[in-house]
Amino acid sequence: MESATFPHDLVHLQAAWNSTYDALAAPCPSTENTALRRRLIRLSTRLWWHPYWSGPGRGPAARQELRTRGRASEGLPVNRETTHLTEQEQ
Secondary structure (H helix, E strand, C coil), X not given: CCCCCCCHHHHHHHHHXXXXXXXXXXXXXCCCHHHHHHHHHHHHHHHHCCHHHHCCCCCXXXXXXXXXXXXXXXXXCCXXXXXXXXXXXX
C-alpha cells in the first residue's frame, strides 16, 4: 500500500486526540474527566468529518495509518489555529 500524505492539521488533531485519550485513561481519576470526555468527543467528530476523508481511496487503512502517525508526532506542538480548540478545552 502506498503511504498516504495527510494534511498537517489532521495529524495534529490525531495527536491531540491521542493525548486526550491517554489523559482520560490515566489510572488516577481526575476532576477534569468531564472536560476530557467532552474534548475527546469534539476531537473525534472533527477527525471523522475532516474534509480529507471525502477523497477516493481513503478508508480504514488510511485511518489506521493516521493513528500511527499521530502517535509518532505527539511530541510536536499542537497548532491551535488548525485544531480550533479553546483554552478551556486545552
